[in-house]
Amino acid sequence: MKKLINAPEDVLIESLRGVQAAHPELSVDFENRVIYRGTPKADGKVALISGGGSGHEPLHGGFVGLGMLDAACAGEVFTSPTPDQMQAATLAVNRGGGVLHIVKNYTGDVMNFEMAGELAAADGVEVATIVTDDDVAVQDSTWTAGRRGVGVTVLLEKIVGAAAEEGRDLQSVLALAQKVNDGGRSMGMALTSCTVPAAGKPTFDLPEDQMEIGIGIHGEPGRHRVPLAPAREIAQQLVEPILADLDFTGGPAIVMLNGMGGSPLIELYLMYGEVARILEASGVTIARNLVGDYITSLDMAGCSVTVLKADDELLGLWDAPVNTPGLRWGL
Amino acid sequence: MSDDTLTIGRLVEWLAAFRDAVTEQRAWLTELDSAIGDADHGANMARGMAAVMDKLDQGHPATVDELFKSVGMTLVSSVGGASGPLYGTFFLRMGMSAGAVPSLDGPALAASLRAGLDGIVARGKAEAGDKTMFDAVSPAIDALDAALASGSSIADATRAAADAALAGRDATVPLVARKGRASYLGERSAGHLDPGAASSAILFETLAETASRT
Numbered sequence: 001m002k003k004l005i006n007a008p009e010d011v012l013i014e015s016l017r018g019v020q021a022a023h024p025e026l027s028v029d030f031e032n033r034v035i036y037r038g039t040p041k042a043d044g045k046v047a048l049i050s051g052g053g054s055g056h057e058p059l060h061g062g063f064v065g066l067g068m069l070d071a072a073c074a075g076e077v078f079t080s081p082t083p084d085q086m087q088a089a090t091l092a093v094n095r096g097g098g099v100l101h102i103v104k105n106y107t108g109d110v111m112n113f114e115m116a117g118e119l120a121a122a123d124g125v126e127v128a129t130i131v132t133d134d135d136v137a138v139q140d141s142t143w144t145a146g147r148r149g150v151g152v153t154v155l156l157e158k159i160v161g162a163a164a165e166e167g168r169d170l171q172s173v174l175a176l177a178q179k180v181n182d183g184g185r186s187m188g189m190a191l192t193s194c195t196v197p198a199a200g201k202p203t204f205d206l207p208e209d210q211m212e213i214g215i216g217i218h219g220e221p222g223r224h225r226v227p228l229a230p231a232r233e234i235a236q237q238l239v240e241p242i243l244a245d246l247d248f249t250g251g252p253a254i255v256m257l258n259g260m261g262g263s264p265l266i267e268l269y270l271m272y273g274e275v276a277r278i279l280e281a282s283g284v285t286i287a288r289n290l291v292g293d294y295i296t297s298l299d300m301a302g303c304s305v306t307v308l309k310a311d312d313e314l315l316g317l318w319d320a321p322v323n324t325p326g327l328r329w330g331l
Numbered sequence: 332m333s334d335d336t337l338t339i340g341r342l343v344e345w346l347a348a349f350r351d352a353v354t355e356q357r358a359w360l361t362e363l364d365s366a367i368g369d370a371d372h373g374a375n376m377a378r379g380m381a382a383v384m385d386k387l388d389q390g391h392p393a394t395v396d397e398l399f400k401s402v403g404m405t406l407v408s409s410v411g412g413a414s415g416p417l418y419g420t421f422f423l424r425m426g427m428s429a430g431a432v433p434s435l436d437g438p439a440l441a442a443s444l445r446a447g448l449d450g451i452v453a454r455g456k457a458e459a460g461d462k463t464m465f466d467a468v469s470p471a472i473d474a475l476d477a478a479l480a481s482g483s484s485i486a487d488a489t490r491a492a493a494d495a496a497l498a499g500r501d502a503t504v505p506l507v508a509r510k511g512r513a514s515y516l517g518e519r520s521a522g523h524l525d526p527g528a529a530s531s532a533i534l535f536e537t538l539a540e541t542a543s544r545t
Contacts, residue, residue, distance in 0.1 A: 079411035111416035198374045
């Protein structure tokens with residue numbers, strides 16, 4: 001295993017120290033492993049927290065700041081954070097307008113946030129929860145715990161973050177979050193597995209001539225292993241199931257071509273070109289896009305596509321100012 | 332009735348044995364979790380139980396309810412993932428059932444374990460055959476109840492439970508996962524042992540081993 005680390009068990013804490021050093025405008029609570037905005041938002045506004053396993057950076061810690069998250073709770077690599085972390089964050093960020101918990105649909109995340117919600121209620125803080133579940137890779141929902149939450153989480157944190165900054169109340173913010181989740185679909189693929197520091201070797205073996213379609217973001221193997229194909233065919237395999245699941249024509253769309261962490265930008269842009277071509281040929285109007293590493297899986301080579309049905313409201317919130325390590329515009 | 336009981340000291344020994352076993356087998360548990368999960372179960376359980384024993388080594392409570400509450404809270408806040416809330420809730424419910432007593436006799440042990448199992452079901456909503464820790468824990472508790480009902484000692488009853496947990500664990504191999512991360516693999520989860528069932532089997536094995544000490 002070749003990584004830019006010291007001891008595997010210290011990766012999280014040492015990385016958090018680096019985040020604090022690089023971003024004095026953020027405030028890192030090392031004991032609870034929570035990253036906070038340095039300047040809290042105004043009284044009365046809805047606060048947003050999220051969290052998840054580490055290893056998906058910039059998600060979620062890189063999205064803390066004006067116009068996006070108020071706090072992000074960092075779990076161990078690929079392990080959901082624990083209720084006490086979310087409880088501390090919820091109490092700290094509450095400005096009296098209540099707190100929205102943004103949770104990706106994974107059993108661990110859902111259970112830990114659920115326990116955190118119980119603790120917050122006991123402390124008298126109003127908490128609303130949105131669970132993202134945009135992944136179309138899982139085909140038969142009868143036999144699964146539902147769809148996984150992946151790329152739309154990034155877009156949701158931006159859009160809903162802007163709404164909270166505007167001063168919308170908790171119920172409106174929750175409704176907006178639901179609208180964004182319902183309108184987003186994603187599909188991912190991997191050329192390689194990833195290596196978790198504590199494990200010391202790749203989570204799964206992927207032969208040189210094969211790729212994995214329908215991967216999640218934790219190094220868990222996906223749904224189908226198929227022969228390696230050129231980028232234009234990969235784009236087809238990612239876009240087709242997305243378009244089959246929801247109609248994105250008839251209005252603008254926001255598209256994210258996300259790198260899984262181990263693929264260079266030259267390839268991500270190439271993939272975006274292929275994906276955009278297919279989407280436009282299918283009648284989808286791309287109004288905004290993101291290309292880069294936004295929700296990663298350590299050093300996994302691969303990418304994911306997220307398409308979000310948008311409208312004037314969503315585009316306005318998308319364009320609103322944001323100042324975080326991971327997204328910064330409109331300032 | 333009889334003095335066939337597990338004292339607080341014995342229960343702490345059980346927890347220490349569980350800590351030793353998951354630490355020793357962490358690589359194996361992680362390997363199981365690589366095949367059908369995200370390769371962190373071994374590390375998570377070892378970390379959680381290390382935190383539990385670090386706390387208990389500094390002095391443990393005098394009653395079973397406080398002991399298991401402490402274990403449950405520590406696991407919830409140190410294991411993470413799905414195992415944290417599940418094992419945490421398991422021990423929290425065990426404690427609530429046991430009450431402020433210094434030891435557990437057979438029926439009290441069985442009742443506590445069943446309360447723990449009910450907690451797992453409430454938290455994780457798993458059913459038999461979903462390919463989860465439930466598939467090891469549920470048969471174990473049924474075996475414990477049956478053994479106690481036919482007059483077995485705690486030592487023999489926990490041994491029966493451990494054997495049933497092992498069988499339950501092995502029975503997860505052909506199952507297609509319907510819960511948790513393994514469920515995203517669909518059919519590909521078949522042919523693999525469930526990591527949560529594996530760590531649960533270790534929990535019951537260490538209970539039996541500890542209960543048989545004189």
